[in-house]
Amino acid sequence: MPAMFIRVDVDPAVQANAALCKQLVEVCPVDIFRPDGEGKVATVEENLDECTLCDLCIQAAPGQVQVIKLYAT
């Protein structure tokens, strides 16, 4: 089942920064980010709804990661 409550948008510019990609994977307490094996980052669809809105990913990549509450619209 697709995520119902949370969408995470990652700016394409992030993918050029391998260190930042790695950091996103590390900071998320609910494993929303996974390494795609080529130094880039992918989001894990089934974990999106587990997002605790802790903002650690946003703090790691200010302006480049957006967490959207699908229920807020």
Next chain:
Amino acid sequence: MSILIDESTTFIIQGITGREAVTMAREVLDYGSKLIGGVTPGRKGRAVHGVPVEDTVRAFTERTRVDASVVSVPPGFAADAVFEAIDAGIKLVVVVTERIPRKQVAQFVEYAQERGVRLIGPNCLGIISPGKSKVGGVGGANTERAFKPGKIGVMSRSGGMTVEIANSLSESGLGISTAISIGGDAIIGSTYAELMPLFDSDPQTAGIAIYSEPGGRAEYELAEYMQSSGSRLPVVAFMAGRFMDEMPGMRFGHAGTIVEGKADTAVEKIANLERAGIGVAERIEDIPRLLKERLGEGA
């Protein structure tokens, strides 16, 4: 005044780097409590939300005054942590950890008694004196709304229901003097009756609300205290788990909540509390009304 803790109470958290303890550390600091550090073996030199982490309790007690410790470590390590706090000379130990084997609980409760240490818990959320301090996770991040300063002391075998009852007292305008989540285990460090004398000598406290459950004898002990002590405080109790009377031998809710004999049942406990002059509320929202009646205040 308040009991057990106030704005000057300094304390540490044992197990501070654990998932739940990190959250608790942030919340008690946000509330203004004097959390001065934490202990996790092997993590000396780190910091959690700005407070230092040490390997041992003594590292703190050797250099500063430590009034209390909150034990929030996995069940297999809890007894050792309590012994460490007591051996380091700390006089108030709050044990948050649940599922500690009963034999170990009996051991550290006995040790605390021998050393004159006040033990709260295990399996509790801690102590709060609204507006002054909280020692433990009680109330979480939104403590102010549920715990307004006032004149009712709260003692509860359930951490969650400590907050629910406090919330109803705060909304009614009565407010809280000190609320204590005493723990849900079969053996706990401090029972209602053992804490009553502290409330009795606290001028801020005008009445008591308790949350109780089937299983154990703590409510009988409280009833005896009320009859023999000449306590000045009106007490109102709420008894959950009435349905359990029909289901002997089944455990619900907490480790100490099981009907093994007639005296464990909700019905027997309610009758006994009422005989001792303790008001028994049918619903949570009746607690403030019953207390106001007993305090001579209109509802």
Next chain:
Amino acid sequence: MRFYEYEAKQLLERHRVPLPKRKLVTDADGAAAAAFDLGGPVVLKSQVLSGGRMKAGGVKFAEGAGQAKQAAAEILKLTINGLTPVGVLVEEQRTIAQEYFAAVTYDGRAKRPVIIFSDMGGIDIEEVAEFHPEHLSRTHFSALHPFSDHIAKQAVAAVGVTGNDLTRLTSIVAALVRIFFDYDMTLAEINPIGRLDDGTIVALDAHMDMEAEARRTHAALLQQLGVPESDNRQARPPTPFEIAAAKVDAADTRGVAGNLTEFDGNLGLIIGAGGGSLTLFDAVRAAGGRPANYCEIGGNPSVAKAAALTKLICQQPKVKKIAVMMNVVSNTRVDIVARGVIKGCIEAGFDPAEKIAIFRIPGSWEEDGFQILKKYGVDYVDRSVSMHEAARRAVAKMGKR
């Protein structure tokens, strides 16, 4: 977890407590063979986790193999308090001159372990305590300092026992204390202990309860006794609904969403935490509702876990609607639970707005939680509506019985 009599007696045997000769059998032919081997008259006892076996017809006497076969067949067919026996314990039948009672347990009030001893064994100990208090001793002892046998002697002597019985009973009671500590028991009881006509003293029946949390510590022992991990030893065997809920709880370590007990009503309950669940279950029944289950959520379960429990409850054919209710929450998050229950409803093929009779969880992150519930049209209330009032509204939506 409670042990069967035959298991408890194995533990007593390990600690050299004298016992009658005995054999566990699982069919009538086995009982006949056991009676033949033991020789002489035997007693056959249903192995169920319930008291009152004698009254229910679960204990029978037989002179020889033929009678034993007949008796075992009857016992094996007999359910006691809804429990089917796992076997029949065939024991040599002895003539008893005097019965004693001994138990070790924790006294939550004294906060110490206690030996309860009586020279009026074989009858209800609460009755002895009430009507013959001089025949009952309570001897507290330390959990912290080493146990010494003289404490057991004190307990036995306190009711006036002396002579050979005193020394023999002292060693039995001391062994019981060691079993109590060694295996993390919450109760270790022998009732009755019998003095036989030849003066020997044996344990005739035993009841032992191990703390559920200690099961892992004693995994090796449980394996030796042949206790499977799935055997929960509650007062009645678990239903498929309960087993499925336990799997949901075990599959994800984040928070609690389980401890489910099935009832025969039509209102599914997603309630928490420990004390809140007890309060809410009472509140639903007081309002005239018929719960389909008791359960506990708490400790901030993941969305997936809350969803899995919700889905399971919604899928029960008898569940018409569900009520999602908790006390004011501190560490559990309103928004996370709201996401989980809505997801679970939809995964089970239901419209959350229809299926969820009421959502009453105030506290941490309630603003986000209420936003979610609003979007899906779920009827929710905040803390200004009490737990009892929320339960009443849920029951009202169920319509006439």
